[in-house]
Amino acid sequence: MELLNLLFPNLMQKLPEFYQAIIDTFVMVGISGGISFVLGIILGVTLIVTKSGGILERREVYQFIDKVINTFRSIPFIILLTLLLPVTRMVVGTGIGVKGAIIPLVFGIVPFFSRQVESALTEIGTGVIEAAQAMGLSPWEVIFKVYLRESIAPLVRATTLTTISLIGLTAMAGAVGAGGLGDFAIRYGHNRFQEDVTVGTVIVLVAIVCLIQFLGNRLAAKNTH
Amino acid sequence: MIVLKDINKTFKLKDKEVTAVRDVNLTIEDKEIYGIIGFSGAGKSTLVRCINLLERPTSGRVIVGGVDMLTLSPKELREQRKKIGMIFQQFNLMPSRTVAQNVALPIENSGLSKEEIAQKVNKLLAFVELEDRAAAYPSQLSGGQKQRVAIARALATDPEILLCDEATSALDPQTTKSILKLLARLNTELGITVVVITHEMDVIKKLCHRVAVMEHGRVVEENTVYSLFAHPVQEITRNFINTTSNLSEIYQLIEDKAEIVALDHDEQLVKMRYQETNVSEPLISYISRKFEVTVNILFSDVELVEGKPLGGTVAIIKGGRGQLKQALKYVSQRNVDVEVIKDGAAESVVSKPYAEIA
Numbered sequence: 388m389e390l391l392n393l394l395f396p397n398l399m400q401k402l403p404e405f406y407q408a409i410i411d412t413f414v415m416v417g418i419s420g421g422i423s424f425v426l427g428i429i430l431g432v433t434l435i436v437t438k439s440g441g442i443l444e445r446r447e448v449y450q451f452i453d454k455v456i457n458t459f460r461s462i463p464f465i466i467l468l469t470l471l472l473p474v475t476r477m478v479v480g481t482g483i484g485v486k487g488a489i490i491p492l493v494f495g496i497v498p499f500f501s502r503q504v505e506s507a508l509t510e511i512g513t514g515v516i517e518a519a520q521a522m523g524l525s526p527w528e529v530i531f532k533v534y535l536r537e538s539i540a541p542l543v544r545a546t547t548l549t550t551i552s553l554i555g556l557t558a559m560a561g562a563v564g565a566g567g568l569g570d571f572a573i574r575y576g577h578n579r580f581q582e583d584v585t586v587g588t589v590i591v592l593v594a595i596v597c598l599i600q601f602l603g604n605r606l607a608a609k610n611t612h
Numbered sequence: 613m614i615v616l617k618d619i620n621k622t623f624k625l626k627d628k629e630v631t632a633v634r635d636v637n638l639t640i641e642d643k644e645i646y647g648i649i650g651f652s653g654a655g656k657s658t659l660v661r662c663i664n665l666l667e668r669p670t671s672g673r674v675i676v677g678g679v680d681m682l683t684l685s686p687k688e689l690r691e692q693r694k695k696i697g698m699i700f701q702q703f704n705l706m707p708s709r710t711v712a713q714n715v716a717l718p719i720e721n722s723g724l725s726k727e728e729i730a731q732k733v734n735k736l737l738a739f740v741e742l743e744d745r746a747a748a749y750p751s752q753l754s755g756g757q758k759q760r761v762a763i764a765r766a767l768a769t770d771p772e773i774l775l776c777d778e779a780t781s782a783l784d785p786q787t788t789k790s791i792l793k794l795l796a797r798l799n800t801e802l803g804i805t806v807v808v809i810t811h812e813m814d815v816i817k818k819l820c821h822r823v824a825v826m827e828h829g830r831v832v833e834e835n836t837v838y839s840l841f842a843h844p845v846q847e848i849t850r851n852f853i854n855t856t857s858n859l860s861e862i863y864q865l866i867e868d869k870a871e872i873v874a875l876d877h878d879e880q881l882v883k884m885r886y887q888e889t890n891v892s893e894p895l896i897s898y899i900s901r902k903f904e905v906t907v908n909i910l911f912s913d914v915e916l917v918e919g920k921p922l923g924g925t926v927a928i929i930k931g932g933r934g935q936l937k938q939a940l941k942y943v944s945q946r947n948v949d950v951e952v953i954k955d956g957a958a959e960s961v962v963s964k965p966y967a968e969i970a
Contacts, residue, residue, distance in 0.1 A: 518704035518762075521664055522718040522769065523693035532717065537708050612708055612749035 397581035408571035409591060411485050415557045415567055419492035420550055426497045427549070428542075430456070431504025432530055442516065442526050452501075459498040464556055467495055468563050488557065488565035496553050503545035507538045539610040547603025551596050558592070568592060614640040614663060614773065614805070619672035621658050632658040633669070634829040640822075642772075645799050645806040647816040647837070649852060650826035656809045659826070660775050663807065664696045665689060677772060694718065697766030697804075701778035703758040705750040711737065711761050712746040718768045736764040740794060756787035763794060773805045774798065780815055788812075792819045813852040817841065817917055825849050838918045857913045859883060862926045866954060872910065875956030878930055882940065885924035885949040886914070895943060896925070903939040905931030926953070933957070 392399050430452060436442050437449040462470065468491045472482045475490045511534060519533045535542070558569025568588050576585030621633040632655040640646045650656045661667040662674055665681055674681040679692060705714050715733045724732070737743045740760040750758055759779060766774055776795065780788040796819055799806050808820060816823050816837060823840055825833040825848060833846045844850045854860040862883065865873050873881060884895075900907050907927050914923035929936060944950045 512702075512704070514700055514702050514704040515706060517666055518698070518700060519717075521666060521693060521696075521698040521775075522765070523690040524718070525687075525690060528721065532720070533706065537706055539708065610708065612751055 395583040395587045397575065398584045398587040401575070401584075405571065405587070408566065408568045408588075412554065412557055412567040412569075412595075415485055415488050415492060415560070415565065416550065416553050419489045419496065419557075420553055422489070422493050423496045423500055423549070423553070424546065426493070427500030427504050428535075430497065430501035431508060432534060434501065434505045435508045435534065436526065436530065440513075442520065442529055456498040456501055459494060460502075464491075464495045464559055465562070467491055468560060483564040485566045488560040488567075492553065492556055492560060495556050496549060499552060500545065500549045503549060504542065507541035507545050508534050510541055511537050540607045543603055543607040543610060547600060547607075550599050550603075554592065554596065554599075613642055613675075613677065614638070614807070615673070615675040616659070616662065617673040617675070619659065619662055619669045619674070621655070621662060621667060622670045632829055633662065636672075636829075636831050638824060638831065638834070640805060640807060642805055643799065643803050644822060645796070645808065645820045647808045647810065647820035647823040648826060648831075649810055649813060649816055649823060651811055654826040655829040656826050657777055660777055660807060660809045663773075663775060664693050664698060666698075694769040695771050696773045696775060697769065697771035698775040698777065699759065699762045699766050699779045701781045703750070703755075703762045703782075705758055705761055705765075707750050709749075710746065711742065711748050711750070711753070714750070714761055715764045715768055718765060722769070732768065733764075736767055739767070739798075740764045754787070755783050756790060759783065759787075759791050760794065763791075763798070767798065767802070767804075771804065773807065776806065776808045776810075778809055778811070781810065781812070788815070789818075795819060813856040816852075817856055817915065821918065825852065836918070838920055838922065841917055841922050857923070858911050859885075859913050859924050859926050862911060862953060873928075873954065875928065875954060876930070877956045878932065878936075879928050879956035880930075880936055880940075880952055881910075881926070881928050881954035881956075883924060883926045883949075883951040883953055884943060885951075886922065886947075895946060895948065896927070899929075899939040899942060903931065903935045903942070905929050905935050905939050924949075 398405060434449060434452055437445040437452075439446060439449070441449075459467070471491045471494055475487050476482050478490055479486045481487045515537065516529060516533060519529045524532065557565065557567050558572070561567050561569025561571070561573055564570065568591065572585050572588040575581045576583075576588060616636055616638045619633055619636040620631065623630045623632060634655075636659060648656045648659065658667055662669045662672075663676060663681075665674065668682070676692065676696065681689070681692065684692060706717065709717065712730075712733050715736055716729050719729055719732065733746070734743065737746055740763055742757060742760050742764070745753065745757060745761075750761065753761065763774075774795070779795075780791050783791060792815060795806055795808070798804050806819075808815060810816065820837050823835065823837050824831045825840075825846060827846075827848050833840065833844070833849050835843075840849060841853055844853055862873070862881070875881060896907050896909070899905060907929050909925055909927045911926040912923070913925075914921050916922070929939065931939070940950050940952070
């Protein structure tokens with residue numbers, strides 16, 4: 388404790404606020420991550436099954452989703468944040484705070500995650516899909532029993548990667564007053580030159596990222612046969 | 613019964629069209645083992661996929677068990693596909709599922725209870741002799757074991773037909789043999805019609821009843837396996853047959869000017885091919901006694917095809933001109949195809965049927 392006070396004098400003075408920031412980060416990552424996970428899986432699967440040669444080939448659908456994803460991926464997140472402000476206000480009633488951050492985070496991460504899902508599902512050989520069709524499985528069965536089930540390990544890896552990127556995005560969202568660790572570090576560490584706050588925040592972020600990566604690796608390994 | 617009528621399949625690539633199957637007409641009877649042989653690119657894999665409509669033919673009709681496949685709705689097609697099992701060269705097992713889960717996959721939503729499925733899976737694994745590997749993952753199995761699992765999986769829906777797309781091409785000869793045995797067994801014991809796609813004539817010889825030879829998308833020759841081996845018509849068929857017999861090695865020896873085929877003036881190198889069921893006759897010992905010629909057998913290859921012997925002998929016969937002539941005449945009258953490959957007197961490769969020389 389003595390040592391911590393010595394090393395992080397400013398940070399130790401605002402511990403409750405610091406804890407709140409950590410919680411806020413987890414809340415933002417959790418909610419936007421959860422929504423993005425579902426949307427990303429849906430979009431990724433849609434891309435795979437509608438692309439040419441897919442089990443539900445629909446060129447127009449594929450082209451449309453493909454273009455939309457590319458568009459959103461090319462917009463820098465910081466610009467996306469301000470661009471989406473009207474939408475955010477309309478949906479959640481506010482453009483700031485944890486609540487205000489969710490929608491831009493979802494828009495920022497879903498395109499990225501959808502691509503990750505698409506590439507994870509591409510790893511499944513066409514032969515396996517052909518076999519599934521030959522045994523009379525319906526498209527839904529092929530999606531759930533083959534595509535998703537067979538790519539659990541790569542999907543876990545994609546989710547790990549995406550979650551870590553998402554933590555990065557929440558920090559950026561902090562710049563526009565979203566709360567969380569990024570906001571905390573900018574407000575005190577950067578704006579008030581309390582460097583120990585920045586360092587402390589970074590240490591916590593590194594720990595969170597390491598933990599997520601560790602859990603992701605474990606889960607992926609467990610699902611690799 | 614599988615009826616393929618005027619099947620054509622054209623693939624549209626970016627800048628050109630490729631016709632994989634042209635005007636194919638085939639009828640495959642119930643409970644028969646039907647082989648389709650051809651080099652890679654001959655269109656045989658595409659053709660077999662036209663049976664369960666993994667590929668929809670560009671034109672033509674596909675009738676399986678009296679059902680016109682091309683008129684079915686997607687749902688009806690899925691039901692029909694359950695009656696047509698399929699196995700592949702690369703096995704295509706689901707890597708994240710155990711052996712037992714792989715076999716259960718086609719019947720998971722079939723309305724059977726968990727116990728009934730487990731029972732059925734056990735029975736199928738017993739049939740393919742893999743009961744002890746039920747909990748293993750595909751990555752822990754050998755190629756032959758993977759194909760056995762694939763066969764068990766294909767049988768899970770109690771199909772009437774099994775399509776085999778190069779099912780043994782990724783396996784070593786010993787394993788191939790055991791898989792072929794298993795396929796023959798499911799044909800005789802379960803009465804399943806088997807359609808085999810292969811580029812190995814040996815597979816046709818060991819397993820099939822009837823065979824079609826494909827080249828450039830067309831079926832160029834069709835016959836019972838025995839008749840095809842006995843009386844091949846097309847050049848490509850003869851080439852395929854040569855790959856299964858060591859008799860053709862003689863030509864390599866001649867080309868290499870091997871010591872063993874250097875003939876004296878009173879010797880002839882002959883190839884005799886048995887046409888009908890006459891191998892049991894002691895022809896060689898008979899001619900050597902009767903015509904006083906010596907017969908030195910270089911290669912001999914007699915196999916049972918559909919239970920009937922088929923094969924030939926390459927030998928150097930030695931004796932007086934007249935005796936040689938008489939001996940060969942006698943043999944050729946016994947329904948044996950005689951071919952003088954090399955004549956010591958001429959000391960040149962003649963390779964003419966006996967009849968033309970005489």
